[in-house]
Amino acid sequence: MTTAVTGGAGFIGSHCVRALLARGERVFVIDDLNNYYAPEIKKENLTPFLGNPNFTFVQADIRDRAAVGEFFAAAKPARLLHLAARAGVRPSIEDPALYYDVNVTGTSVVLEAARRAGVKSAVLASSSSVYGERSDNQPFRESDELGASSSPYGASKRLMEIIAAEWRERTGIPATCLRFFTVYGPAQRPDMAIHKFVRVMEKGEALTAYGNGESRRDYTYIADTVRGILAALDNPRDFRVYNLGSGREKSVTLKDLIALIEKTLGVRARIDWQPFQPGDVSATLADISLARAELGYDPTTTLEEGLEEFVKWYRETRLDLPREIQS
Numbered sequence: 001m002t003t004a005v006t007g008g009a010g011f012i013g014s015h016c017v018r019a020l021l022a023r024g025e026r027v028f029v030i031d032d033l034n035n036y037y038a039p040e041i042k043k044e045n046l047t048p049f050l051g052n053p054n055f056t057f058v059q060a061d062i063r064d065r066a067a068v069g070e071f072f073a074a075a076k077p078a079r080l081l082h083l084a085a086r087a088g089v090r091p092s093i094e095d096p097a098l099y100y101d102v103n104v105t106g107t108s109v110v111l112e113a114a115r116r117a118g119v120k121s122a123v124l125a126s127s128s129s130v131y132g133e134r135s136d137n138q139p140f141r142e143s144d145e146l147g148a149s150s151s152p153y154g155a156s157k158r159l160m161e162i163i164a165a166e167w168r169e170r171t172g173i174p175a176t177c178l179r180f181f182t183v184y185g186p187a188q189r190p191d192m193a194i195h196k197f198v199r200v201m202e203k204g205e206a207l208t209a210y211g212n213g214e215s216r217r218d219y220t221y222i223a224d225t226v227r228g229i230l231a232a233l234d235n236p237r238d239f240r241v242y243n244l245g246s247g248r249e250k251s252v253t254l255k256d257l258i259a260l261i262e263k264t265l266g267v268r269a270r271i272d273w274q275p276f277q278p279g280d281v282s283a284t285l286a287d288i289s290l291a292r293a294e295l296g297y298d299p300t301t302t303l304e305e306g307l308e309e310f311v312k313w314y315r316e317t318r319l320d321l322p323r324e325i326q327s
């Protein structure tokens with residue numbers, strides 16, 4: 001079984017590659033190692049796989065049709081796992097065209113090349129951001145009508161889902177879009193809250209937090225997300241959209257998150273509170289009953305356990321990196 005993974009050098013991608021290789025599968029990764037965050041971190045994510053005969057890495061941009069075509073022609077994958085994207089809500093407001101270019105046009109390039117290479121099914125990374133500002137209607141269900149997106153990033157992921165649905169209609173190849181909810185754990189992107197907070201608190205610096213501390217997120221541990229992704233790869237069904245959240249009943253406030261990080265690190269945070277950021281939504285929470293029923297998705301990791309794992313990883317691997325690579 002061969003799987004092509006776009007964005008396989010990233011946070012979620014590298015965990016998926018590890019899990020697929022551990023099952024004895026063949027994995028082809030395409031990733032441009034761009035500098036949204038330090039490419040050194042992405043290279044480090046790939047290092048453990050480099051000697052594995054079942055692993056192939058190609059550095060290329062998913063918008064480069066020729067390179068993507070060659071990649072799929074060489075890989076001839078049975079399955080596509082499309083994770084490559086410009087991630088991050090706030091930076092998408094600075095450069096919407098880049099986000100649409102990579103997340104929308106890039107997706108269409110990838111799906112076409114995958115179809116031509118004879119792929120049998122596809123799983124694509126969507127996001128809780130497609131729901132926009134929905135604090136009045138928790139938890140989010142896949143069947144919810146979607147209003148205006150709160151950011152170009154959210155809109156780009158919604159457009160990606162529309163493209164995937166059209167691709168499935170036209171080609172008959174099953175496609176599954178997974179809406180991830182604030183995924184965290186070892187190798188988490190350095191621009192995300194938990195990673196940022198741990199980094200500054202470990203250094204004894206003040207952390208910048210936005211809003212009044214009451215914003216809420218459905219933090220989901222990476223190992224649970226990866227199990228959901230593998231289950232989606234193993235169970236293609238026409239066209240599907242699934243929420244992959246934590247399964248908790250109430251999402252976690254920013255204040256409670258910071259308090260838990262303080263407890264895990266044994267350090268008191270100095271907090272510089274700043275106004276709510278444009279693009280950020282006030283709350284997210286997934287209804288995961290569809291993924292539970294159809295994929296057997298069953299997240300088990302508590303935030304306490306997940307933070308312990310993150311901090312352990314951070315202390316073992318990050319503290320000695322040069323400062324410019326840490327952030």
Ligand SMILES: NC(=O)c1ccc[n+]([C@@H]2O[C@H](COP(=O)([O-])OP(=O)(O)OC[C@H]3O[C@@H](n4cnc5c(N)ncnc54)[C@H](O)[C@@H]3O)[C@@H](O)[C@H]2O)c1
Pocket residue numbers: 006007008009010011012013030031032033034036042060061062063082083084085086087088102106125126127128179180181182183184189
């Ligand atoms: N981490 C989360 O909480 C979260 C939540 C919702 C959705 N997602 C989605 O999941 C996917 C993975 O997210 P992540 O947190 O691992 O991010 P990440 O930035 O660590 O991984 C994305 C990878 O894609 C690569 N990439 C980006 N643009 C590319 C291009 N033009 N060509 C080739 N490769 C390119 C990057 O170099 C990176 O290695 C993304 O699609 C993201 O939008 C993530």
